[in-house]
Amino acid sequence: MHEYSIVTALIEQCETLGAENQAKAITRVEVKIGMLSGVEPALLSQAFETFKLDGICANAQFNMQIQPLVLQCHQCGQTSEQTERTIICSHCQSNNTQIIDGEDMMLMQLEMDT
């Protein structure tokens, strides 16, 4: 259940950004969760609802965008989106690819009452 530690880090970030922008409250938190980030979205959202209670995010809506894998192929030069956990290029079947999205957990956007 490292989702709890991740939410703790996320809420800390929200607190800092809220204070920097003189927010009275944060009303919406948008995150992007990569398919291969190692985070279980349901657990993350449950952890957020548990931890947000007494802080700037108390009434915040939590929106997750699940990011499929995006591969850049070094063989055929094309990019492809994968909903399966594979790094094989769907255009040319090469494994000489780079994952350019889908491995990270990012805070994307905050909506604040100021």
Add this chain to the structure above:
Amino acid sequence: MCQDCGCSMTHDHHHDSLHTNPQLNDKKTLSVIHKILDKNDVEAQHNRDHFEKNGICAFNLMSSPGSGKTTLLEHLVDQTDMKYAVIEGDLETSRDADRLIAKGINAYQIQTGSACHLDAFMVHGALHHVELEPLDICFVENVGNLVCPASYDVGTHKNIVLLSIPEGDDKIEKYPVMFRRADLVLITKSDLQQHFDFSVESAKAQLAKLNPDVQVMSISVKEPQSLQPLVDWLATQQAGLKQQLAEQA
């Protein structure tokens, strides 16, 4: 482009952009794009600096409980002249560190309590209890868990993931994030091969779909010569880091 999508092509210093929503003029939308584990990553880099100042290549050992991490570290000392220390992570007890200390290996135990993984801050705390100067390499034995440790950079240079024969070759598909992040996969307890249906070939086929550059080795502590390729690999990583550091200097 990276401002809009937050893909990994992005680089660090984004300026947060603020939009005031014209309909609701007391609401502000702030586009940020920060890695959620940003702070951990900064601390991890700090740990790497500690290692590198001492010319040490560090390895993060990860696997499910009981795959043979501590046993490997107990036996490795007989196979290599490289000096190493071990930072041990466990939920409870200092048994693993005690086992290593009994073999004359410098080990420091972190008890994580309820945390199912090590993070860079915990490893940093331990680093200041380990005499780094005389070391060539350093191991961090993570908490036995194939899920949570995969999300945390602890400030090591390479990830070694162990998978023991009795666990089954399907674990790669079931825990793709962990195996994706491995630089080396050790198939351990290979002396038990005859008793289990573990197929090394199908393990390799799964890895090829997820992590084609990874190295795979089969080892057993019952067959000390099986550790030789691992010893060579560790030495190669260490030499590679040293060269990289010399070029930067």
